[in-house]
Amino acid sequence: MREITYAQAINEAMREEMRKDENVFLMGEDVGLYGGAFGVSVGMFQEFGEERVRDTPISEAVIAGAAAGAAVTGMRPIAEIMFSDFMTIAMDQLVNQAAKMRYMFGGKAKVPMVIRTPGGCGTGAAAQHSQSLEAWFCHVPGLKVVIPSTPYDAKGLLKAAIQDDNPVVFIEQKLLYRKKGPVPEEEYTIPLGKADIKRMGKDLTIISYGRMIPPCLEVAEEVAKEGIEVEVVDPRTLLPLDRETLIASAIKTGKVLIVHEAVKTGGFGGEIAAVIADSDAFFYLDAPIRRLAGLDVPIPYCPELEKNVVPTHETIKAAIYEMME
Amino acid sequence: MREITYAQAINEAMREEMRKDENVFLMGEDVGLYGGAFGVSVGMFQEFGEERVRDTPISEAVIAGAAAGAAVTGMRPIAEIMFSDFMTIAMDQLVNQAAKMRYMFGGKAKVPMVIRTPGGCGTGAAAQHSQSLEAWFCHVPGLKVVIPSTPYDAKGLLKAAIQDDNPVVFIEQKLLYRKKGPVPEEEYTIPLGKADIKRMGKDLTIISYGRMIPPCLEVAEEVAKEGIEVEVVDPRTLLPLDRETLIASAIKTGKVLIVHEAVKTGGFGGEIAAVIADSDAFFYLDAPIRRLAGLDVPIPYCPELEKNVVPTHETIKAAIYEMME
Amino acid sequence: MTISKATLEEMYKKMLHVRKFEEKVAYFFSMGMVHGTTHLYVGEEATAVGACSALEEKDLITSTHRGHGHCIGKGIDLNKMMAELLGKETGYCKGKGGSMHIADLSRGNLGANGVVGGGIPIAVGAALTTKMKKIDRVVLCFFGDGAANEGSFHESLNLAAVWNLPLIFVCENNLYGMSVSTAQSMKIQNIADRAAAYGIPGKVIDGNDAVAVYNTVMEAKEYVKEHGPILIEAKTYRWSGHSKSDANVYRSKEEIAEWRKKCPIEGLKKYMLETGVSTIEELKRIEKEAVQEIEQAVEFAQNSPYPSLDTIMDDVYA
Amino acid sequence: MTISKATLEEMYKKMLHVRKFEEKVAYFFSMGMVHGTTHLYVGEEATAVGACSALEEKDLITSTHRGHGHCIGKGIDLNKMMAELLGKETGYCKGKGGSMHIADLSRGNLGANGVVGGGIPIAVGAALTTKMKKIDRVVLCFFGDGAANEGSFHESLNLAAVWNLPLIFVCENNLYGMSVSTAQSMKIQNIADRAAAYGIPGKVIDGNDAVAVYNTVMEAKEYVKEHGPILIEAKTYRWSGHSKSDANVYRSKEEIAEWRKKCPIEGLKKYMLETGVSTIEELKRIEKEAVQEIEQAVEFAQNSPYPSLDTIMDDVYA
Ligand SMILES: Cc1ncc(C[n+]2csc(CCOP(=O)(O)OP(=O)(O)O)c2C)c(N)n1
Numbered sequence A, B: 001m002r003e004i005t006y007a008q009a010i011n012e013a014m015r016e017e018m019r020k021d022e023n024v025f026l027m028g029e030d031v032g033l034y035g036g037a038f039g040v041s042v043g044m045f046q047e048f049g050e051e052r053v054r055d056t057p058i059s060e061a062v063i064a065g066a067a068a069g070a071a072v073t074g075m076r077p078i079a080e081i082m083f084s085d086f087m088t089i090a091m092d093q094l095v096n097q098a099a100k101m102r103y104m105f106g107g108k109a110k111v112p113m114v115i116r117t118p119g120g121c122g123t124g125a126a127a128q129h130s131q132s133l134e135a136w137f138c139h140v141p142g143l144k145v146v147i148p149s150t151p152y153d154a155k156g157l158l159k160a161a162i163q164d165d166n167p168v169v170f171i172e173q174k175l176l177y178r179k180k181g182p183v184p185e186e187e188y189t190i191p192l193g194k195a196d197i198k199r200m201g202k203d204l205t206i207i208s209y210g211r212m213i214p215p216c217l218e219v220a221e222e223v224a225k226e227g228i229e230v231e232v233v234d235p236r237t238l239l240p241l242d243r244e245t246l247i248a249s250a251i252k253t254g255k256v257l258i259v260h261e262a263v264k265t266g267g268f269g270g271e272i273a274a275v276i277a278d279s280d281a282f283f284y285l286d287a288p289i290r291r292l293a294g295l296d297v298p299i300p301y302c303p304e305l306e307k308n309v310v311p312t313h314e315t316i317k318a319a320i321y322e323m324m325e
Numbered sequence C, D: 001m002t003i004s005k006a007t008l009e010e011m012y013k014k015m016l017h018v019r020k021f022e023e024k025v026a027y028f029f030s031m032g033m034v035h036g037t038t039h040l041y042v043g044e045e046a047t048a049v050g051a052c053s054a055l056e057e058k059d060l061i062t063s064t065h066r067g068h069g070h071c072i073g074k075g076i077d078l079n080k081m082m083a084e085l086l087g088k089e090t091g092y093c094k095g096k097g098g099s100m101h102i103a104d105l106s107r108g109n110l111g112a113n114g115v116v117g118g119g120i121p122i123a124v125g126a127a128l129t130t131k132m133k134k135i136d137r138v139v140l141c142f143f144g145d146g147a148a149n150e151g152s153f154h155e156s157l158n159l160a161a162v163w164n165l166p167l168i169f170v171c172e173n174n175l176y177g178m179s180v181s182t183a184q185s186m187k188i189q190n191i192a193d194r195a196a197a198y199g200i201p202g203k204v205i206d207g208n209d210a211v212a213v214y215n216t217v218m219e220a221k222e223y224v225k226e227h228g229p230i231l232i233e234a235k236t237y238r239w240s241g242h243s244k245s246d247a248n249v250y251r252s253k254e255e256i257a258e259w260r261k262k263c264p265i266e267g268l269k270k271y272m273l274e275t276g277v278s279t280i281e282e283l284k285r286i287e288k289e290a291v292q293e294i295e296q297a298v299e300f301a302q303n304s305p306y307p308s309l310d311t312i313m314d315d316v317y318a
């Protein structure tokens, strides 16, 4: 199968949906001629023109709110927020408006919109451009939250998100944008809310997502040589969470390690751990549920510090060994 | 001991600190002559004047940001955000600025500020005035997060928060404002980061906080008559969390029930469950860790629905029985 | 512009509906029969009704926490509206929204809003749809003087201007945002002057004069379809406290009395009589009908059941 | 106003520092020696240096993502600044902040900011401290044309106006916010016109003319201490791309060339020579010193160690 990058996969997903449905359009800061801060929308301005690929002023609140307003009146907007750190400015419109309209109005509204936003550290951009804030969005009923780890998932999930009739926060991973992977040329979508077992194993379950998946898989291959078979489960959609798949894997292996880049305290790993600890899997666990996550600090600038503020190949491996003891 | 309301306790804490330290001041929407939307600052405008009890325009972003700017230059502001739902508008200034300044600047800044904001449902104000968003703030290194359950705690913790050199999000509970409790007239503070065992017990640990504490205590008394001794632990400060006290109680009773009003998915109960599931307590648990929390929906308006969207006396009791089976 | 008799009588009736509706709500609250809080529109009727009467059904509005007037102005089923207020299953939001979240998408009301300034960006989005789909309609966005100090106001007016959206911004300046007066919350006299910051026209009008409001919005409709947004500031006043729990300490009795003299309903009545549009008998009949219709709505609402507990999880997702 | 020779020479030197500093940074980036991204101030030197030179050490500034010019303008230890850029332990932020977070609280620089518009509310708070503590100083807040479309701009200017804070807002209008031109992002010619929306004065100046900037800020200082804030719009231009990854597709070569002709450093030099303030030899000596000082800073930075991993958890809390 041909290989394309994660960024290209996202670009293709948007283009395909925009070609099919004229209600779909893209707006955001510098998404037009510039092609987006990370080049994700490159070429779309040329293909669809300035009406459907809209550069906005630097105004995150109204970007999110205008998306909600356009969605509730019949469009299917995709809004880009340039860094997920700036979702902080759009929270009222996302959380109090877009997410709640349907319920507040007794089911009469439909708010089909996607907010695409890149998260994560590793680019040397320091504390205000590097956060992983997915846990916040997962605490908001009415939203869906997606965070793909491969080009294949990115394309299939984004197409599903655009087709979904609810507000979806689609968190992209900066460090994956340039990573390539196989993506079929044929049409496909991946249903929201279905986890994917990225690797089968029987000894220990890693639950992880986004850009932590590649190192988890690498480590899994390495320890496999020593006879430790790790299962790597990627929820892909964090809200709604595919609890069944996660719990089944925990029951199977009896050991759960949760890995994410976001700061540990208050991170989504807590939710995952809690779901498992409150399930039947509890009776099958033979070790505490471990969370390996970002340190509880803002992201530092200096490369060495930045690298070590989140789980690494080494710390993932060490955690596996420790749990297998 | 004399009894005063939760709102009065907060009012006293602010006044005492403002009398002692002229750098402390209050600002927010309608906190002046009006006395605050919930009457918490009643009389303070008269005592301290308009310079130190400042009415602001309806501008939550600059309220939080101006607090940060005043704090980093030598004041100790208390900023009120009228409903915690509107923290959504202040998130950039709180999360990207106030919380991170110290770390980003290599330890050179100090940001002693308190944001007071009421959370919770039960007042018939529906989806945009009723949320419990504490989990968000707990995911932000650099912040402290406090949520008192009694007038005594409210006063002692708020005084400590005002004296603290870090940004503190102080979440008040609307439904507790008019509740009375004993509060000494003498000066005291309660250190941030210390849990309080509100009731001792040996059979089951309830970890809860804020306005869920009173029903938990009532239910504990009721089931005590049937010989079930419930321990009720109130972290009081969610960030930093007093993990030791929570874990010790879990080890003692072997059963943990977490109760909070916030929406279950992504709520702070996940963090608590994860901390326990990853601790030594894991080996002492004889039942899954249960979370009893708000339903995963926006808060509805109709009183019966609103009442049942969060844990109630009945559901708490039922959960205890179920776990004791 | 001359306004037809039918339109004027319709406006008169709607303003009475608002007044009577709010009186009922106030009564319910005073009796503890309604849950939560509410923000009465009494005194400001001419703004909502005048503005909405100039719109067609296909035109859209966004509203505020003080939204009852907008609902009625835009045309609403009074029964369902009253039922929503009482949290009943038959209400607009099946009892889940209450006073601050009534929406009637079928008649172009995109909803009240509990967040000050929260509806403004949504209006921008609705106007964007209108433009992109080339629909022949306008969007009208209501908000208060207090909301004009929120960042969302700024971002929204700017974006609507840049994109030349068919959007009429109507600032209801009732001189206070809760307890804080505009004199305390801004250093300018006229909020309409903020329009210049976005390169769009701004206009100050008497928000208690229904005819003036109507005519202004009529003109604005044509303007915005061609040239992009406009900001209209309607000066008005709320007679009651901000919400049910307001002791009104920040306003003088004299000020309130002064404004009560400028009653918008009396004003329209006088206009209709003086210009000979309607006779006093005709207006009396309208008054009687209005009162009856509100009574009917109350009856409908009171006789409606509360939503069943089973519905609590419904309608979170589409 | 006549500016002393010492001040002019100091300004000249600082502008050279900015230029040379940025050239080094560009070089480091091109060689992959620096991590992350950076926003060069080349072409805009007169604004930062002119404005800051009119301030005293006790006065405060808030800065932006494009903050190197402000740092140098306000007086900074070049060694520590360069070290921070390289992520070294000896840097201003111990290597934790990098280009977008350099702050020097001891000299009144409250910090660069990675969030567009993020520093504006902080400036309001700093000015509030100034007023409440009755300190005889001003706060000067830098931000870009793009930032003027953020809600934080609006809320901040309004609050500062209402509270009469001693605050000088300086909008660096370099015609673009990343790739989007002001023509696309606002429907007005002059951002200074937004001042009227807050009842404060607004003034447009040539941001490439250091003397004009200096004089304007000098006057503004007196004004704001007495009357509250003012908004100054300095028209200028960035010569380089927005950040290291910018292909500049949205600007024409001609436009860039046109602005390069208006080099602020050349402009000041010409002024100093024509008015006879300094001789060409004097200026040459300053140039030489400036280059040397930047070289020294580079050497210092390069010889400094990276922070130890042990420091990773330090300084989250006070
Ligand atoms: C973002 C936000 N901040 C604060 C509030 C609380 N609040 C509700 S109404 C109101 C006053 C609004 O004033 P204005 O916009 O003038 O409308 P009015 O009530 O006068 O009609 C306030 C402060 C809110 N609902 N939302």
Ligand SMILES: Cc1ncc(C[n+]2csc(CCOP(=O)(O)OP(=O)(O)O)c2C)c(N)n1
Residues within 6 Å of the ligand: A029, A058, A060, A082, A086, A089, D039, D065, D066, D114, D115, D116, D117, D143, D144, D145, D146, D147, D148, D172, D174, D176, D177, D178, D242
């Ligand atoms: C809130 C926010 N939105 C977007 C960005 C990404 N961004 C960084 S600089 C920039 C352009 C800023 O333009 P302007 O304010 O004019 O400053 P300039 O870069 O021209 O100096 C953008 C969009 C950001 N850092 N913060």
Ligand SMILES: [Mg+2]
Residues within 6 Å of the ligand: C144, C145, C146, C172, C173, C174, C175, C176, C177, C178
């Ligand atoms: Mg008002």
Ligand SMILES: [Mg+2]
Residues within 6 Å of the ligand: D144, D145, D146, D172, D173, D174, D175, D176, D177, D178
């Ligand atoms: Mg710019």
